[in-house]
Amino acid sequence: MVDELVADYLARLDRAAQVLAPDRRTELVEEIRDHITQARASGTVGDEAAVRTLLDRLGDPDEIVAAAREGEPVVPPAPAGTWAPPQPWPTRRPSIGLEIAAVLLLTVGSIIPLVGWLIGVVLLWSSRRWTVVDKLMGTLIVPGGPLAIALLAVVVPGQVCSSASVTQSDGSIVDGPTTCTGTTLGPFGPAILVFWLVAPFVVGGVLLRRARLRADREPWIPVAPSSGSSRWGGLEIAAVLLLGLGSFLIPVVAPIAGLVCAWASTAWTSREKWIATAILGCGLLLPVVVIVAARIR
């Protein structure tokens, strides 16, 4: 009976939400479904009466949809009990900064041979917004990233064929056997090249879209005005990209700019900023230590 009540409520909400864009409709229904599931999982909303109270407090589906149409985040009031925290602070949409950085590194980042792409893979697998299938797809299409093909072209020489003329015993000249050096991709070479260059960008777009949809289904995150933003923003993405990628492109200047961005951001604690600074300092000292140790020996 309780399940029927919930199913009926969600069905009415789904019907009412037909006026919304398909993505927003799915997001809204999932959001309310999550709230109900959380409430029931907490044990404070168990019997039929409690579920009816919960649904009443959530409000009429038409009203919820009307609020959503005004562009406001739908945060249903918490019913009696402790299943959801009160929300004295404004909320914000979950950001996908990590996922954007991962896709950038997997595609454009492959301009730095292997390293840029590898960092992208680490970020890809550290995200919780992608399934294992998504992660395998991002890793395997294509290994090394799209720009690795440029490196491959340098390392692996293209095929060069030549044949020498041979003078036969009767004086006639004929072409000798053709000898080829290097490698070729065969008749499908152009198709393979296009796939190699384009597919990672297509997969990156698909991954970003999935990450955005999944992030939008997550509850909005309370933002405490006095405790900094504590989230991914332009400054945080800039800090990570400058530290991770910039060091290769603009030595010394980029990592220092990355550190400046990190210190300017309120998303990291002082301790985390000091640790990042110390790591960079170790990078500066390590070669010196290696050289000194080698000379002493």
Place this chain on the structure above:
Amino acid sequence: MGILLPGWLLVFVGLPLAGIVAALYLAIRLNNRTH
């Protein structure tokens, strides 16, 4: 060469590798906190 080598290593090997580690550290810390 003896003088140039440490500087070369410093700029093109040590710093970029340390930058990657620092970037990954900050990214993962922030990512864990925003979930």
